[in-house]
Amino acid sequence: EVQLLESGGGLVQPGGSLRLSCEASVVTFIKNAMNWVRQAPGRGLEWVSGISVTGGATYYAESVKGRFTIFRDNSKNTLYLQMNSLRAEDTAVYYCAKGGYTSAFDIWGQGTMVTVSS
Amino acid sequence: EIVMTQSPATLSVSPGERATLSCRASQSVSSNLAWYQQKDGQAPRLLIYGASTRATGIPARFSGSGSGTEFTLTISSLQSEDFAVYYCQQYYNWPPYTFGQGTKLQIK
Numbered sequence: 001e002v003q004l005l006e007s008g009g010g011l012v013q014p015g016g017s018l019r020l021s022c023e024a025s026v027v028t029f030i031k032n033a034m035n036w037v038r039q040a041p042g043r044g045l046e047w048v049s050g051i052s053v054t055g056g057a058t059y060y061a062e063s064v065k066g067r068f069t070i071f072r073d074n075s076k077n078t079l080y081l082q083m084n085s086l087r088a089e090d091t092a093v094y095y096c097a098k099g100g101y102t103s104a105f106d107i108w109g110q111g112t113m114v115t116v117s118s
Numbered sequence: 119e120i121v122m123t124q125s126p127a128t129l130s131v132s133p134g135e136r137a138t139l140s141c142r143a144s145q146s147v148s149s150n151l152a153w154y155q156q157k158d159g160q161a162p163r164l165l166i167y168g169a170s171t172r173a174t175g176i177p178a179r180f181s182g183s184g185s186g187t188e189f190t191l192t193i194s195s196l197q198s199e200d201f202a203v204y205y206c207q208q209y210y211n212w213p214p215y216t217f218g219q220g221t222k223l224q225i226k
Contacts, residue, residue, distance in 0.1 A: 104152035
């Protein structure tokens, strides 16, 4: 069974940058589209970004477009989210999730907390 | 963007009883509808995909129905571990994939 482990969260000042990582436990990672989903404190789920199997296609929510970049390294079974120009409203737990296109998100990581505050 | 609306926001049900949660899409999503369960401090867990197919390991007391714009998640005979927040999500017309705002299922 695929397991996902996020890392890279923390406290950052407004305008700062952070890179999140999501490592998959098995090689089947390379055969799946992947996503980042976030959840602000006390709020619901918000899809942030998605990427195709090869990394050749990427997708973003309007709220992060131009500031966040999703990419993957299939040789390392790892998904990334580069977050720049961070704002207070980006404060959330960030989850990576396997799935997308015609599939639901069937595997989720445990999440990593990002806090944007001065 | 497809807007997903869940009702009610909070549902109080006694253990052993049936719970019915609703999800409405602002336009048709065919059967590309998933339900997730989230407990406090935990990641969401996929319960139902394709509107009515249970994910691996999900008990038979969870069932999904509907297509187009109207969907229902039914939990028959509620167990203590079922009290959580439930989200619906469409993966028909994206980006973005969109979630409902959630229904909190609490003990009556």
